[in-house]
Amino acid sequence: MDPNVKLVAEEGDVLDDPEQYRRLVGKFNYLTFTRPDIAFPVSVVRQFLPSPWTPHWDVVIRVLRYLKKAPRRGLVYASHGHGRVEGFSDVDWAGSPVDRRSTTGYYVFMGGNLVSWKSKK
CATH class of the missing domain: 1.10.8 (Helicase, Ruva Protein; domain 3)
Structure with missing residues (x-):
């Protein structure tokens, strides 16, 4: 989209x-x-x-x-040789034209694999 x-x-x-x-x-x-x-x-x-x-x-x-x-683009967990925990976040301040609410989201990677994510309006 x-x-x-x-x-x-x-x-x-x-x-x-x-x-x-x-x-x-x-x-x-x-x-x-x-x-x-x-x-x-x-x-x-x-x-x-x-x-x-x-x-x-x-x-x-x-x-x-x-x-x-893109039929095979699902989550795949593989060994990347490290155990780092990384997190990323983003926000769209008042981005909705209907109600002027914000959208926020985050992703958490562990060892290079996506383990948690969330998006919220």
């Missing part, structure tokens, strides 16, 4: 079948446990579960296309 695209509610057309949107986003939600590369777009489209519109569906389709093109 393009990080510069800001999705808002009630833009575009209302989806004919919002249940299909909800089922697909729910499946993506479980997939983020082993695919943190899709965690950001899934967290964005999850905000619009009550009333999805066509731009939200377009993002869901884009995530599906990405998953189809």
